[in-house]
Amino acid sequence: MKAAAEEIERPSALKSIDGGGSVSVCHGPDRGGDHAGFYDVEAVRADFPILGETMHGYPLAYLDSAASAQKPFQVIEAEYAFYARDYANIHRGFYVLSQRATELYDQARRKVQAFLNARHEHEIVFTRGATDAINLVAASFGEAFLNEGDEVLLTGLEHHSNIVPWQLLREKKGIVLKAAPVNDAGEVPLDEFIRLLGPRTRLAAFAHVSNVLGTVLPIAEMIRAAHEAGAKVLIDAAQSVAHMKIDVQALDCDFLVFSGHKLYGPTGIGVLYGKEELLDAMPPYQGGGDMIASVSLERTTYAPLPAKFEAGTPPIAQAVGLGAAINYVTAVGLHRIGAHEAGLLAYATERLSAIKPLTIVGTAVQKASVLSFVMDGVHPHDIAQMLDSRGVAVRAGHHCAQPLMARLGLPATVRATFGLYNTTAEVDALTEALEEVEVMFLQ
Amino acid sequence: MSDSVELYPKAVLDHGRHPRNRRAIADCSHFARSDNPSCGDDVAVSLRIDRGNVIRDAAFDGRSCVLATASASLMTELLVGKTPAQAKMLFQRFHALAAGDTEKFKDGMDVESARMTVLSGVHAYPVRMRCATLAWKTMLAALENERSQQ
Secondary structure: OOOOOOOOOOOOHHHHHHOOOOHHHOOOOOOOOOOOOOOOHHHHHOOOHHHHOEEOOEEOEEOEOOOOOOOOHHHHHHHHHHHHHHOOOOOOOOOHHHHHHHHHHHHHHHHHHHHHOOOOHHHEEEEOOHHHHHHHHHHHHHHHHOOOOOEEEEEOOOOHHHOHHHHHHHHHHOOEEEEEOOOOOOOOOHHHHHHOOOOOEEEEEEEOEOOOOOEEOOHHHHHHHHHHOOOEEEEEOOOOOOOOOOOHHHHOOOEEEEEHHHHOOOOOOEEEEEOHHHHHHOOOOOOOOOOEEEEOOOOEEEOOOOHHHOOOOOOHHHHHHHHHHHHHHHHHOHHHHHHHHHHHHHHHHHHHHOOOOEEEEOOOOOEOOEEEEEEOOEOHHHHHHHHHOOOEEOEEEOOOOHHHHHHHOOOOEEEEEOOOOOOHHHHHHHHHHHHHHHHHHHO | OHHHHHHOOHHHHHHHHOOOOEOOOOOOOEEEEEEEOOOOEEEEEEEEEOOOOOEEEEEEEEEOOHHHHHHHHHHHHHHOOOOHHHHHHHHHHHHHHHHOOHHHHHOOOOOOHHHHHHHHHHHHOHHHHHHHHHHHHHHHHHHOOEOOOO
């Protein structure tokens, strides 16, 4: 059966990048994408309707993709087409629509599988987001494998979503939490991490990329070290998945999580990748429909993977939208996206460094798409407010990483983040607005 | 920056840069501290209320953005000479102003509280409401928190 949701024709960046063809044919990994050459950012921008908006009379410079990325029409229309033509609840439907919806939902899972290079389709569990996925692992892996005195090793730069679920588990089971320290540059030195791996470390859970500083952690080495110590590893890829290629088999991580909405996909959907043998050994996270094989009032047998972890009606249209988002970034090419963003980060670092009262926070050698800064004598909230009046959208605050902020000795920073659609002109708009902030508040 | 000029008129920038009464009151009779968890700002308000139930001195201290600082600075100036009941009414009026409720703000307004209008721009920015009212809410808490006199 041919599902209809992707049969949408429109002019698109993907055509100019691919040199022809339509968006609906981009199934293979890196098709047309990852060769060197001209990155047509204007063609990419044309795919994102919201980027045409003006704010307070200025063109929108959206520099907050790390909080949530904007959506290309390919994603918007995939959801629209799904609701308009293919929608029904999935599984056990005897009618065509339900079968079609089921097929599209399963197809989205296979796209995620290919995207992460997971060995099996059923190692991909759809969740509400990265937060939900970490909570699932904390509750379920924690229930099965963690006992009093067992250690979970985090790092000092984690997002609250990779701290609080483990603290909740600590209250329940008496586990011990440790955190690898962060140095002044915002890096997690590998030797410090290794030093904290002990005989009781059962799990190491850490970010791939810091949402505050953009630090790229040496996850391949960290995973290897954790495995040598006998610990399992969870990677929070929320901030990396839209910027670099991830191969869960090459990394050999045990769990990996990300959110759809930071990957130019819909809100309300995320992914938990887990190794088959672990997911098989873990108890269900939530009980309900769809996660069972059979139920009597005395006893329930659980469904096989991945349904065991997907109780209730899942975010079906959002899964379809996520599949379209994966098609999109894959067609543009993650290596090319990463290179484009690295260029923007270098340019922004150079331009902002020229503003005297401004200090860039986070100077890791390996850094991706995030630029945090403070300005001597001006509060981050006032900066962000003034930038907004110039159409520049940034975030200011503690970025849900208060332990890291405490380590840095800062209550808040301003954070500009770059995505595949950002331009040097937007960096210029940011710089000019910051120069105005300087004049207004400091002179 | 047309829009944000409303939010940061000269008087606000002046209070933000040169806040009045940013200090502690050693012999304060009332004190409270609170924070804005969304940005890490914190403010402490101390008051000295005399036996005749009049606020004789008001001060604030802490770490905050220009809006919160200017609002706190202005508040400490307006509080001196007021009774606690008048201070609460002043807060009601300020809250109305920040919420954009002009009618309620103007109701019974005196010349002194008209000075608050420099902060009227905040009503267009709901997320900044907490910045503008942080010191005021702390002041209300301070009124309920009399320090034991020994």
